[in-house]
Amino acid sequence: MPVSRRTLIIGSVAAGAAGATLPGTAASASGGPLRTDPFTLGVASGDPDHDGFVLWTRLAPQPLAEDGLGGMPNRPVAVHWELAADERFRHVVRRGVALARPQAAHSVHVELNGLPPGREFFYRFKADRYVSPVGRTRTAPAPWALGGALAMAFVSCSQYEHGYFTAYGRLAEEEPDLVLHLGDYQYEYTKDTYNIPGGNPRDHEGPETETLANYRQRHAQYKADADLQAAHAAAPWLVVWDDHEVDNNWADEVPENTQPNFLARRAAAFQAYWENMPLRRTSIPRGIDMQLYRRIHWGRLATFHMLDTRQYRSDQGCGDGYKECPAAYDPARSITGAEQEAWLLDGFRRSSARWDVLGQQVFFAQRDNNAGPATVTSQDAWDGYAASRDRITRGWLAAGVRNPIVLTGDVHAHWASDLKLDYADPTSRTVGAELVCSSITSTGDGADSDPTTHPFMAINPHLRFYNNQRGYVSTKIRADRLDADFKVVPYVTTPGAPVHTRASYTVEDRVPGLHQTYLRPLG
Incomplete structure (x- = not known):
């Protein structure tokens, strides 16, 4: 099949998109050659569709430089890139x-289209005499094609100080087709601020992230991790943020604690997030605004509705934490904002996918921690915006969504849940399923336990599974079912842990709710 020559290159936030230039005709960048390898942060790809994707890298020979610029000279640097049908680049x-420009911390976003659907590709970059690692990526199936099974994994919450990113490395070994990161990709704290029992095995460099230089340095420290680089190189990613990419528990323009400089901090965090993620030019930030919610189609098999539950949300109605809060039921309050909610509901109505998947940040199902008549729930999750949750749930029912699935991060533990219209009535019909991934490292090793002993399980019978070890969730999405394996590593405070499946669940086509197919014995 012939390949179209249409290509968009995104060189920097300041410059926007720049035209592709073939080798031999590239505009030269002034200055001498680079003296050390600039590809210390690896490579990545993202936002695949049926005819293309984004390729990413960032040049940083000194990734921990305090100015956030990675030890790069203050000039543009020409970066050659190649896309091949084979790993050895024979084809x-x-x-x-x-051009990697200093205005964008020498990041490069190559936005490709015109490629054949449903194909695997390999890519690499070159700057001066240095060649990057090779990344693996793929296009989605054609819009009209159901395609074969999709191997999709999702992750969240990688606090660098709390452990080693072994789970990322184990995920890379699975070579999935697609990875979703659901938030808390990096954390803002300075060292010795957010500690685990026994002490943190690693430390953050630099102060708490508040300036653009701080956020750039922190992203570089995370990206320099070999296991994270392996996971990025293994498959295309779809990324959305939660709170720690900016600051803990922020809500739109309201920080958790009073900060006169919060909007400048938010703008700096957004800029650094763009620079360090494989995002399309539609997500280039404009000051304190960044378009992150978007929709990705995997043929007719699955549509991924990637949500942003931070940038547009109403402030928490009763503060953070577990509380009985009448404001949670106020229909004027929203976790998505009116525009994003309308976009999502319209997407439900237009969908012809077999599976409609919400990639989002915070717990969707109700989690009441009070065994009595009061409903006491987390105000930072969808429980704090119950009317908003109700509109979304009724929206997918009204639209006749065939198989609604909610994917969630944030809570540093594995959960699985049936979704209800009326959580007060355990016998009410199930209208969907939620899968919640544990953290990669956040809160340290954790511990295994009998899922049925968690007090939430008795209070909330729609909750089906719980595990407090670190890990990720691997899924296989087919036309007739979705299979989910809850993967765990027994420790993260030292490197090299093995991985195993703690439990497996299946959602069958047109049968809302979860069916357990495997549970590993305790111990």
Whole structure:
């Protein structure tokens, strides 16, 4: 199949998109050659569709430089890129040159289209005499095609100080087709601020992230981790943020604690997030605003509605934490904002996918921690915006969504839940399923336990599974069912842990709710 030559290169936030330039005709960047390897942060790809994706890298020979610029000279640097049909690059199907500019911390976003659907590709970059690691990516199936099974994994909450990113490395070994990161990709704290029992095995560099230089340095420290680099290189990613990419428990323009400089901090965090993620040019930030919610189609098999539950939400009605809060039921309050909610409901109505998947941040199902008549729930999750949750749930029912699935991060533990219209009535019909991934490292090793002993399980019978070890969730999405394996590593405070499946669940086509297919014995 012939390959179209249409290519968009995104060189920097300041410059926007720059045209592709073939080798031999690239505009030269002034200055001498680089003296050390600039590809210390690895490579990544993201936002795949049926004819393309984004390729990413960032040049940083000194990733922990305090100014956040990675030890790069203050000038543009030409970066050659290649896309091939094979890992040895014997069959190169596209190549070009992008300028890595200091205004964007020498990050490069190569936005490709015109490629054949449903294909695996390999990519790499070159700057001066240095060549990057090779990344693996793929296009989605054609819009009209159901396609084969999709191997999709999702992750969240990787606090660098709390442990080693072994789970990312184990995920990379699975070579999935797609990875979703649901938030808390990095944390804002300075060292010795957020500690686990026994002490943190690693430390953050630099102060708490408040300036653009701080956020750039912190992203670079995380990206320099070999296990994280392996996970990025293994498959295309879909990313959305939660709170710690900016500051704990922020809500739109309201920080958790009073900060006169919060909007400047938010803008800096958004800029650094763009620079360090494989995002399309539609997500280039404009000051304190960044378009992050978006929709990705995997043929007719699945549509991923990637949500942003931070940038537009109403402030928490009764503060953070577990509380009985009448404001949670106020229909004027929203966790998505009116515009994003309308976009999501319209997407439900237009969907012809077999599976509609919400990739989002915070717990969706109700989690009441009070065994009495009062309803006491987390005000930072959808429980704090119950009217908003009700509108979304009724929206997918009204639209006749065939198989609604909610994917969640944030809570540093594995959970699985049936979704209800009326959580007060355990016998009410199930209208969907929620899968919640544990953290990669946040809160340290954790511990295994009998899921049925967690007090939430008795109070909330729609909750089906719980585990407090670190890990991720691997899924296989087919036309007739979705299979989910809750993967765990026994420790993260030292490197090299093995991985195993703690439990497995299946959702069958047109049968809302979860069916347990495997539970590993305790111990």
